Amino acid sequence: MLLKRYIPVAIVAFFGALTLSAWFIDNETIETFANDDATQFFDIIAAFAVFLGALNLLKLQFIKVLKQQSEWQYSAIAIASFFFAFIIGFFIRGAYFVGEDVYFSQQAAEEAVVAMNSSETVRPVDWGAHVQTDGSLFQWMFKYIFSPLSATMFALLAFFVASASFRAFRARNLEASLLLVAGIIIMLGRVPVGSLISSWLIMYIVAFSVGFGINAYTRNRNMALGWVLGSFGLITGLGFTMGWPIDQPAIFYLPALQEWIYLVPNLAGSRAILIGIGLGIVATSLRYIFGLEKSYLGE
């Protein structure tokens, strides 16, 4: 009980209180602990804990390969990739300089020196710097395997955003309709094509939509038609008077409208959510510090 419950809770309470009070106390030792040491303690523990994770990963993949479970071939690739990255990261420098030229192995570099009759010496890249030096195998792996794979996964988002928007943006009620309209304004206003759409076109669309709404609400086609014709006439007259400037009136110009949506209602909503989340984090953290919540220990 002591080891499993009381000591862990005491550790959490002590370090939580110390880190919290460091914000208010003018003492160099406590400040250094809270600002540097505490974070570094965690980073060191996390770095060593990676071994546990890596061993677990290898164990599961090896079992799949040894027992030839379904799709074990992918596990074999995973194991091979793991060891490949491990070996080239820790055991192979992969970059030997002769002047400005880079060679993969020391032997190749020495052969080049002989071939060129050069007085240059072979200079191996420093350990640590070898992971980013041009020409090293690790850098090759990063550039030609890891980067394209990462970019591909991120690129999937473009497709998924499209299918998610298509499925979810339905004007089921007022809030959903507002979301839909705001979403369309932001999507078009944010990109150059939005600045090519005249504010007058938007005015016509708005007038037509209002007429559509009048018809749906009052079931009076004449009223709706009257509204549409009247508003179209008014907009046309205004347009001729003003000379059809593409970005006036600004309230109907998509880039200006999207900027306003970003900076006013969106910002207000973001701030409110941020405050709520912040309060939630404060309350949750205090629950852990005061030992009110011990579920993370398994209680």
Place this chain on the structure above:
Amino acid sequence: MNNKYQVYAGGIVGILLFTLALSALPESLNFFREEKSAMFAFTLTVIMIMLYEVRLAKSSSEDIFLRTIPGLKAVEEAVGRSTEMGRPILYVPGIMDMNEVETVAGVVVLGHVANMTAQYETELDVPVARAIVMQSARQVAKEAYMTQGRPEMYNEDMVHYVTDDQFAYAAAVNGIMQRDEPAACLYMGKFFAESLLFAETGNSIGAIQIAGTGSQTQIPFFVTACDYTLMGEEFFAASAYLSKEPELIAGITAQDIIKVLLIGFIMLAIVSRAFFDLGLTDFNLITWLNL
């Protein structure tokens, strides 16, 4: 109830006096950062309200009202659905480490979900992106299975490490979803861009999806693609909601009281700023409090 607010009022006065006293200490004894007095007073107020509410909850026999959170109500429904369909539940506790409060909250909710899966004998799969989270999640899941009297059902490989890298992890979890076709996917923790990858893939396999996160930028993606979403505070209240323990629910009550105080303060600050900007006064509350 009146008594409670009187206590708070008295407490706030006491805290303000204490803060003033700390600021007035002589130079040789002064270890207190005066410029942070306002935040110090606020922090002590929050602590006071929280501890008092917990004390009240412990001594009271009445239930504290907590509004229904559909996402949390649906967790049991999701577990039940998985049991009926004979398919596993996928639980993703976010992609960050245990130094993030959201991840700790996610691991806590995992404990409750593991209780249910132990009870219903449903398979649980928890791929994680951090080794420390793996250890913590294993401990929580093991305790849950022991509590339910099903230690034989617990297998430590149900919580398994995948990789630290964000998109490699996303690819692995998507692969698990497509191969194992879980009936329910729960995403509880801190997420970044991979949130929509998870949610859309889960949608494509027809799983019921419940998400909870404090990552403000990812909430819209989860709301769009998931069946239920716990937004911000609702996610942090999940542990209290699922455990129904009075002390934890009292923490939520305390949060609400603090929020009301904060709203009052914001209104005061707006009025003060308006007067300052209009030139009616030289006093600006925010500048004076060094906020």
Place this chain on the structure above:
Amino acid sequence: MKFLEDIILKLGAVDRRFIFILIGLAVLIPLLTPISLPVRETPTTVKFYEGIESIPKNSKVLVSFDYGPSTRPEIHPMNVGVLRHMLRNGNTIYISCLWPDGIYMALDALEEITDEVNPDNKSTFNIKEYEDYILLGYRPGAEAVIKGLASDLRKVYTVDANGRFIDDIEMMDDIKNLNDFAYIYSGSAGYPGTFEWVKYGGDPTGVPMSSGTTSVQVNEVIPYVQTGQLIGLLAGMPGAAEYEKLIAVPGIAIQGMAAQSFAHIVIVIFIVFGNLAFFIKQRRDRKY
């Protein structure tokens, strides 16, 4: 009319793979056959540009590469543009990375501008390491790194990315901590990034700073722009394109705008058809 409604209903229930194909084409075609679209600068980008212009010439600036290959299309053009802009104004650049991938992005950015011809079409940048820039490299620790930089840079960096001792580098002689920089810029794709730089770097030290972020993050970061904690902001690829226009060096961001525009149009068209199908279906269900 019924025939048209039936077509719309079919479009409303289209397989998502069809949407994927159209999105793919909408992005691919403009990239293969470049289409030029006018880029309009937003106030936040203009503010960002002016912020960099206001840095005194020949100052020391810190540029942080806090992104990886996945977010490279959005952030990389910004960072390359910032490097160009700052080097053009004679500033010396100190490059740090809070992400392990950031160092590779920094090397690519430097390679890109080193061989570039200056706007006067006569000279290349011809920047030299340890004269015009120094690559400090990646350090783990996220906010701990920034806190360390704010108090004492040598606590965090004892050697640079090439393994050279900091104390042996002349460029580092006058640099003790963040206060010795005239400006901080972070090209950030998430954590650690803009927030951490504002909270632990710019705010406590008072050093002017700004950031370039992904479009998704703009929501979170815009309050800092409003409060002045960030001097302007480059918001995603559109922000990068606007910035490229302002520094008069069109790059990959401007090229990508056509692709992004067409993709957005395709999404909007599908949303409109989806809603039309929804209303038609509702009306038909009501009839029966």
